[in-house]
Amino acid sequence: MTHNAFQDYYPDHMAHCYGCGRLNDQGHHIRSYWDGEESVCHFMPEPKHISIPGYVYGGLLASLIDCHGTGTAAAAGYRAEGRTMDSEPALRYLTASLHVEYLHPTPLGVLLEVRGRVKEVRGRRVVIAEWITANAETTVRGEVAAVQVPDGLVQELLARRGTA
Amino acid sequence: MTHNAFQDYYPDHMAHCYGCGRLNDQGHHIRSYWDGEESVCHFMPEPKHISIPGYVYGGLLASLIDCHGTGTAAAAGYRAEGRTMDSEPALRYLTASLHVEYLHPTPLGVLLEVRGRVKEVRGRRVVIAEWITANAETTVRGEVAAVQVPDGLVQELLARRGTA
Numbered sequence: 214m215t216h217n218a219f220q221d222y223y224p225d226h227m228a229h230c231y232g233c234g235r236l237n238d239q240g241h242h243i244r245s246y247w248d249g250e251e252s253v254c255h256f257m258p259e260p261k262h263i264s265i266p267g268y269v270y271g272g273l274l275a276s277l278i279d280c281h282g283t284g285t286a287a288a289a290g291y292r293a294e295g296r297t298m299d300s301e302p303a304l305r306y307l308t309a310s311l312h313v314e315y316l317h318p319t320p321l322g323v324l325l326e327v328r329g330r331v332k333e334v335r336g337r338r339v340v341i342a343e344w345i346t347a348n349a350e351t352t353v354r355g356e357v358a359a360v361q362v363p364d365g366l367v368q369e370l371l372a373r374r375g376t377a
Numbered sequence: 378m379t380h381n382a383f384q385d386y387y388p389d390h391m392a393h394c395y396g397c398g399r400l401n402d403q404g405h406h407i408r409s410y411w412d413g414e415e416s417v418c419h420f421m422p423e424p425k426h427i428s429i430p431g432y433v434y435g436g437l438l439a440s441l442i443d444c445h446g447t448g449t450a451a452a453a454g455y456r457a458e459g460r461t462m463d464s465e466p467a468l469r470y471l472t473a474s475l476h477v478e479y480l481h482p483t484p485l486g487v488l489l490e491v492r493g494r495v496k497e498v499r500g501r502r503v504v505i506a507e508w509i510t511a512n513a514e515t516t517v518r519g520e521v522a523a524v525q526v527p528d529g530l531v532q533e534l535l536a537r538r539g540t541a
Contacts, residue, residue, distance in 0.1 A: 307429075
């Protein structure tokens with residue numbers, strides 16, 4: 214049994230994401246775990262994350278769906294290969310597309326639960342279905358398609374911006 | 378000729394959004410304008426808004442698509458009724474769904490241009506097609522479906538959270 218989150222296993226150069234990077238000291242630090250066949254993440258929005266007063270703004274909810282989705286895709290990739298997330302080679306995923314349905318306004322000041330389920334694995338592409346629950350009500354449904362990218366491509370992107 | 382943004386016309390109780398509210402002193406303050414048949418918004422991400430180093434994280438890009446989309450939906454609603462955004466009754470829009478395609482990594486440290494075009498108006502539902510350009514490259518495409526909500530419903534939501 215480990216208490217590490219999926220995001221704890223991201224290599225350093227993938228760990229600066231404002232949504233989920235452990236090395237971004239101003240970010241959200243989203244942390245995701247397996248809970249049986251589903252993945253789960255708990256997150257408490259800050260008072261400033263307002264849509265209309267008393268409710269969470271859509272951009273943060275989209276960010277939770279995005280980062281929890283790519284985290285779940287990565288964990289699913291390792292699981293499909295029957296190995297742990299600290300084994301080599303590391304698998305890196307980036308978001309190809311994100312879809313979010315806002316079913317009901319999401320209350321602010323409430324611990325949110327984000328859940329994910331692997332919907333499809335086709336080659337390097339993984340689709341994660343997700344939903345967000347607040348006060349026992351599902352307020353958001355979403356879907357992320359994440360693509361596994363070779364580390365060489367990530368290094369090329371970093372070099373292009375002078376951040377390698 | 379006015380230099381007011383769409384969001385400057387939001388009534389006070391709709392102006393606290395972290396993405397686009399003029400009254401949220403910690404938010405992004407997204408500002409959108411007409412440019413002919415398209416709407417446009419310029420936004421400079423902060424250095425902390427990292428995906429991988431040197432690139433913008435997906436949650437912020439989703440937030441830009443979301444808030445620029447609802448702003449454009451509101452402006453389109455007034456335009457369809459042939460009246461200005463400071464006329465009564467005020468029209469309020471909330472996001473029903475959000476779709477974002479990440480075509481290429483979006484560079485950080487570059488002024489982003491978000492553009493929108495009204496794709497469909499059906500009753501109270503408005504669909505806005507959008508795209509984000511950085512360094513003359515379109516890196517993101519998105520779509521927002523926004524729904525016009527009666528002010529009575531907004532007041533009821535505020536009252537339910539004690540924020541009326």
